[in-house]
Amino acid sequence: MDAVAASGGEVVFREFLSAIVLNAQAIADRLGLRLIDVQAAHLVTQAGPLTAGALAERLGTPTATTTRVIDRLERAGYVRRVRDPHDRRRVAVEAVPGGMGEADAMFEPTRRHLAALGERYTPEQVALMFDMFTFVTRAFKDATAEIRRGGEGR
Known part of the structure; x- marks a missing residue:
């Protein structure tokens, strides 16, 4: 981030993160x-069925907190608990088909405003930005894991 900070880009980057x-x-x-509920719903939608423990690990929350998240999402109709057909003691959380429609619709203004990228930048530049987003996503996931471990890994 030194090059970013030196160029004054750190302010822009922090504003970018805050906007998201x-x-x-x-x-x-x-x-x-x-x-946290919205993030959990996205994780379940993207990853497919997850146990409460796996979801808690991805969210970085205690299982009791994750259970309350799942309860709220279940009441809202976004997810449901399903028993593992091979091990009835295991319960997974899966997205309800079509259940994310209302939530997905809430992202429409964001999608619409981001569509302007295609008007402002060339297809090659847009592809480069999405490549950067992939890199930044990995960097944030790695940093999050490091922070949760207590800062080890430097």
């Missing part, structure tokens, strides 16, 4: 959910 978080919070607010 506040956008997600606004969506959560409109849905009557918490930000």
Whole structure:
């Protein structure tokens, strides 16, 4: 981040991150959910069925907190608990087909505003940005894991 900080880009980058978080919070607010609930719903939608323990690990929350998240999402109709057909003691959380329609619709303004990328930049530049997003995503996941471990890994 030294090159970014030296160029004054750190301010822009922090504003970028803040805009993303506040956008997600606004969506959560409109849905009557918490930000962690929206993130959990996305994780289940992207990864497929997850046990509460696996979801807790990905969210970085205690299992009791994750259980409350699952309860809220289940009440809202976004996810459901299903028993493993091979081990009835195991329960997974899966997205309800079509259940994310309302939540997905809340992202429409974000999608619409981001569509302007195609008007402002060439297809090659857009591809480069998405490559950068992939790199930044991995960097944030790695940093998050390091922070949760207590900062080890430097």
